[in-house]
Amino acid sequence: MDISNYTKKDIIQLCKEKKIKGFSRKTKEDLIKLLNDVSGTRVNNESETRVNNESETRVNNESETRVNNETNKLKLVDLFAGTGAFTLGFENTKKVKCVFSNDIINSSKQIYDLNFDHKLTEQNLNDIDVKNIPHHDILTGGFPCQPFSIAGKKEGFNDTRSNVFWHILKIVDHHKPSCIILENVKNLLTHDNNKTFETIEKNIKDRGYHIHYKILNTSDITGIPQNRERIYIVCLKSKSIYDTFTLNFDKIEKKKINQMLEPIETIKDKYYYNDTSSTWELLKKNVKKQNTVYQYRRVYVRENKSDECPTLTANMGTGGHNVPIILDSKGIRKLTPRECFNLQGFPSTYKLPDIADCHLYKLAGNAVSLPIINLIAQRLIPLLETK
Numbered sequence: 001m002d003i004s005n006y007t008k009k010d011i012i013q014l015c016k017e018k019k020i021k022g023f024s025r026k027t028k029e030d031l032i033k034l035l036n037d038v039s040g041t042r043v044n045n046e047s048e049t050r051v052n053n054e055s056e057t058r059v060n061n062e063s064e065t066r067v068n069n070e071t072n073k074l075k076l077v078d079l080f081a082g083t084g085a086f087t088l089g090f091e092n093t094k095k096v097k098c099v100f101s102n103d104i105i106n107s108s109k110q111i112y113d114l115n116f117d118h119k120l121t122e123q124n125l126n127d128i129d130v131k132n133i134p135h136h137d138i139l140t141g142g143f144p145c146q147p148f149s150i151a152g153k154k155e156g157f158n159d160t161r162s163n164v165f166w167h168i169l170k171i172v173d174h175h176k177p178s179c180i181i182l183e184n185v186k187n188l189l190t191h192d193n194n195k196t197f198e199t200i201e202k203n204i205k206d207r208g209y210h211i212h213y214k215i216l217n218t219s220d221i222t223g224i225p226q227n228r229e230r231i232y233i234v235c236l237k238s239k240s241i242y243d244t245f246t247l248n249f250d251k252i253e254k255k256k257i258n259q260m261l262e263p264i265e266t267i268k269d270k271y272y273y274n275d276t277s278s279t280w281e282l283l284k285k286n287v288k289k290q291n292t293v294y295q296y297r298r299v300y301v302r303e304n305k306s307d308e309c310p311t312l313t314a315n316m317g318t319g320g321h322n323v324p325i326i327l328d329s330k331g332i333r334k335l336t337p338r339e340c341f342n343l344q345g346f347p348s349t350y351k352l353p354d355i356a357d358c359h360l361y362k363l364a365g366n367a368v369s370l371p372i373i374n375l376i377a378q379r380l381i382p383l384l385e386t387k
Contacts, residue, residue: 001357011035074384077133077177079141079168081120082366083346084112086140086181089373093381099134107359114351125164130174137384139175141168142183142368157354169203178384180204180235181376183368186215200233209235210242218345221249222371225257225308226343230369232376237249241383249375254308258291260342261335264328272333273325287325287332294325301325309335309343314365316340340364345371 006014008028015035026337028221074096078086082103090096098265100119101112112120121128172180182200189197204211211233218228236242273283279296286301293309295302304310313322324335335343337352337360344367352360 003299026349030155059127061223070097074138074381075099075134075136076138076140077171077175079125079139079171080143080164081112082142082368083341083363084116084120085344085345085368085373086142087112087116087369090138090140090352090381092374095381095385096138096377099136102128107353107355107363110353110355111351111363113293114353130167130171133171133175133243135175136177138179138181139168139171139177140181142366160229165200169207172204172207176237178237179380180209180233182233182235183229184233186229186231189213189215195197202233204233208223209237210239211235212242212245212247214247216247216249218288218369218372219254219306219308220251221375222345222369223252223254224343224345224369224371225254225260226310226312226369227304227306227308228311228369230372232372234376234380244383247376247382252373255266256291257293257307257309261326261339266329267328267333267336271336272331274331278337283325283332290327290329292326293335294327296323296325312340312343312365312367314362316361316365320387336363337364338363341367344369345374 008161009029010033011028015031018035019129020035022034067197076087076090076096076098078084078098078101081087081103082105084098084101087098087101091098098118101116101118102125103109103112103120103122104124106122109120109122148194162286167184188200191197201211201213212235213231215229215231218224218226218230232247233243234247236245273280277283282301283294286303289303292307293304295304295310309324310322312324316322316324324340325332326335337357339362341352341364342348344364346367
């Protein structure tokens with residue numbers, strides 16, 4: 001407001017109306033300045049208050065939206081979580097939040113805690129009270145495969161490690177999740193003349209679940225060139241979701257092995273074999289092709305002729321068999337831990353802890369194939385959301 005044409009008397013009256021003090025004995029010019037300064041401050045204060053209020057409202061709304069979004073998400077429990085493939089695959093949908101994860105191995109806790117915003121419970125599952133596990137909609141688990149693996153003693157339910165299956169059932173009885181997803185070696189299906197799987201299937205069906213199961217190969221349906229056949233068991237409470245859901249996925253072209261490798265300049269010398277290695281002569285004689293993965297099997301070397309990596313195992317890289325080997329322009333070497341995680345479909349943003357390579361190799365070998373979990377989650381979650 002321009003008050004330069006006002007008389008001094010009019011300006012004094014305006015100061016009185018606006019309850020401005022300190023106007024006595026001031027010149028007209030000083031009064032105009034005083035009036036403008038006070039009015040400007042009031043406007044600025046009101047503006048600042050309004051901005052602050054709007055900002056606070058926005059923050060509160062964003063916080064409330066975030067809380068509501070988290071509250072509305074489906075809840076997941078990840079048992080025998082290992083590297084957290086189930087957690088990552090389902091949280092990738094933005095519709096699921098893992099509320100509890102568990103593993104008995106310390107290296108699993110180290111890698112899991114490094115990659116997720118909640119902490120893994122490092123404890124034997126049999127020692128965890130089912131009441132201390134949060135309510136959840138989805139229960140997942142790549143439960144111990146050694147009791148059923150061809151590479152193991154195949155003792156099945158006679159192996160104490162497989163007894164966790166009965167504790168899984170206790171969790172199911174208490175929490176009654178809408179969906180259970182289990183992963184294991186393909187030999188689970190035929191172990192003990194099919195009796196092992198029949199026991200699992202019956203106990204789950206007796207609890208009112210409808211079951212889809214199928215052996216899926218990572219190299220066939222994800223584009224990741226690793227021959228990894230695993231049985232996936234999806235158990236659903238809802239008959240209508242069961243009728244709609246399927247584990248049939250189209251085959252797609254797989255990537256080349258060299259697309260899964262790290263830049264050669266980043267590979268440390270410790271991964272390369274040389275003439276001081278006890279296996280050097282055997283490797284030098286047999287490892288001839290680049291972009292091909294070989295397996296050292298203690299007394300011989302086998303070339304994979306399918307342009308893919310053989311199944312990664314937990315004992316690779318520890319001096320045992322199944323060590324994946326390649327030839328690059330620098331020499332003959334092992335796959336690095338990062339390359340093994342690449343072949344399990346983990347993104348480059350997935351962090352590896354600063355622990356011994358033997359632990360990283362074991363984590364990679366035991367991991368659930370992330371791209372397959374992505375496929376299952378992307379198909380399943382829209383169906384679960386409708387219920």
